Amino acid sequence: MLAEFNLFGVLIAPIAIYALFAIPLTLMLRFILWRVGAMSWFWHWPLFQIALYICVLCLMVVYV
Structure with a gap:
């Protein structure tokens, strides 16, 4: 179960x-994709970066 973090009395x-x-x-995955040459696979690169960040965030919430 996720719990709140206490940072100097602020939850x-x-x-x-x-x-x-x-x-x-996300920055590390983006760098790897850039080095592999996967940037040309995506039509709208900034939109893909946002989607990649959301996917990484969702995976962290589910599995951490």
């Missing part, structure tokens, strides 16, 4: 912490 929702940790993971 923070777990989704906020997961959102912060999803950023470096």
Whole structure:
């Protein structure tokens, strides 16, 4: 069960912490996709980046 995080007396929702940790993971996946050459596979690259971030965030919420 997800619990709130206590940061100096301020309760923070777990989704906020997961959102912060999803950023470096998304950047790492984006770098790997760029090095492989997968950027040309996607029609709208910025839209794909947002979708990739949302997918990483959802996977973190489900499995962490």
